[in-house]
Amino acid sequence: HVELSTASKMFCACPTRFGAPPNSQVCPVCLGLPGVLPVPNRRAVELAVRAALALNCKVAAYSKFDRKNYFYPDMPKNYQISQYDLPLATDGYLEVPEGDGVRRIRIRRLHLEEDTGKSLHAADDIVTARYSLLDFNRAGIPLVEIVSEPDIATPEQARLYLEKLKAIMQYCGVSD
Secondary structure: OEEOOOOEOOOOOOEOOOOOOOOOOOOHHHHOOOOOOOOOOHHHHHHHHHHHHHOOOEEOOOOOOEEEEOOOOOOOOOEEEEOOOOOOEEEEEEEEEEOOEEEEEEEEEEEEEEOOOEEEEOOOOOOOOOOEEEEOOOOOOEEEEEEEOOOOOOHHHHHHHHHHHHHHHHHOOOOO
């Protein structure tokens, strides 16, 4: 997952300022209240296309959002708006050094989705916590999920892949 550098969330106008007081950047849309209508963030789509092109992906002429229903304690809607069968981009790659040459790590897909909230546990770990609090400021933050093929053979290749991916996303202004 790569968090996109947008001023507002994926499907509403709530701000995305890091470190804001808990639950101060929420609205009926990102909380999934009845009757709301999500509207895609144009800037998030632009940044996702930029990421796809930087990763040598084929950008789809048509893609769509899907609703994935599952329960996370810090997901206020109990569903996530994501992409499944028609993602934004497919068939990309990133090359990392390998010996005297390069190893191509194929990218199966790059799709847009929204982040969940954050659980804050009243202890050092979840096992000993007497209770947990929920902060939904992060719920709805735009993400791109990048799914690679099983081409990484060593921990070193995984490290190089992630370092290069991070550098590309930062250089392109997709994420900080």
